[in-house]
Amino acid sequence: MTKSTSRVLRVFSTYLPVLLIVLFAMSPYIWTFLSSITPETDLYTREFHFVPEHPTINNYVRLFTKIHFARNIIDSIFVAVATAIFGLTITVPASYSFSRFRFRGRKMMLMQFLGINMFPIMLLIIPLFIIMKNLHLMDTHLALIISYSTMAIPFSVWMLTSFFNSIPTELDQAAMIDGCSGMQVMLRVTIPIAMPGIISTGIYIFITAWNEFLYAAILTSSQVRTIPVALQNMIGEYQIEWGLLTAGGIVSALPVIVLFFFIQRHLISGMTAGAVKG
């Protein structure tokens, strides 16, 4: 085979299919973005335009002036940050314990934490609604923070345990010989080394809390309204304003995508480590 035909073959066998898949992955965003910069009235004209004739940022302006989207963003940030901090506070020690110690019931408890994911949300949400109501926590940030932190346990424990496992135990042992207590070893030796992994996990918890819809729809209403619920309420209205809605979609997806790019490498290595080893 000559060099040029093999190059042509490469274009068709590799670059073209890759391009198609990337296009498939990106196209909903491309279309949503194009709609968001189209004037609301142009969206409903008979004539179809793939690229807006009169691009505008009006939809974004209306998002922040007409409806209280800034307030939704603040609610979402607050809940997601608090969930990440609280979630890590409970899962870092637990994962450390699973990674470093062999004790009675370890396997069972690990399986139990990972198994939480298996339960349908509908199995939990009615009683949770009643419990939150009785505790007067309905429509508060706290209700969401507690629920989301619990939901984050399986994934965090999976990730963090694999990060801790990748740190050799010799350092722990050296610190022990130097007279550090178990707690000191964890706080001063292992956690600082595992920090990149811990931060990635925290960002992942942030993303899941930011994205969550069902708990928020049920446990909050007027005082606290996160972005997904706010967007859903816009769909529920009599006439859907797609210009506004697509702008809202872009604004809420953007931070998630940016954050994700930062943690991608760590996230993937932590996530796949458990599965690849089997």
Add this chain to the structure above:
Amino acid sequence: MKPRSRIFPYSLITPAMVITILIIFIPMFRTLTYSLTNYILWKPAERGFAGLENYRKAFTDPIFLLSLKNTVIWIVVIITGQFLLGLGTALLLNRDFIGRGVARSLILIPWVTPSVITALMWRWMYDGNQGVINEILVRMGILDVYFPFLANSHTALWAIMFALLWQGFPFFAIMILAGLQSIPNELYEASEVDGAGRRIKFFRITLPMLKPVILTTILLRTIWVANSLDIIFIMTGGGPGYSTHTLPVYSYIRAYKGFDFGYSSAIAVLLTIFLIAFVAVYIRSILKDGES
């Protein structure tokens, strides 16, 4: 490692354990008890123990049976689709080409997309009046006129499944890609010496080596896909008619439109039982396979 004190490992787990009991296990137990009662919020007088009445009702309820059937279709179609597209993507990304890192990052974007955004983007693209998918299909000559994909009871479920295929295939791709990269090159080299072609290499080396990753990923995704209801809820609300009802959707609608907490709980418990049964059979067959 041997801890100095026996309680230390347990004390580290305690906070996570306590919150799990409060937010997962206690509610779960209460749902189980609700499912055995007649508990309709606006009929407080009738509230009381009902035995297995809610479960008996489920198996004679045509909407429940339809939701069960839809749930099976939902899981099988989506998992198969995500797996095949994910495998293809992983095989492509495993090749050496310029821009591989960028392509990998971009392909992952659907996976981090919030369900609400996925639902609204696709709902807008499927729109029967201004939807871009309709426009493209008409221009390509596949459709004569715009078709309301989500408002037609024959196509609605398939349209939503396609949106979920989009959202979930990157997860398969990334897991399988990691699996591909862990296959030692020596295996391929050795088989080349034996004169194996590409096809034989794929079926004799690649697929068997990927098996553990594929099996784990299918398990994780099946549980997630079976439980996902927000996309359906936002795209169609379970309609038109009952055509996009799956078990979680039906349970949700019984609870928040009908306020029938007893029946809704029974549906949720049944879904859980089905899932646990599936997982048990699945894991057992993997273990058996591993022994032989």
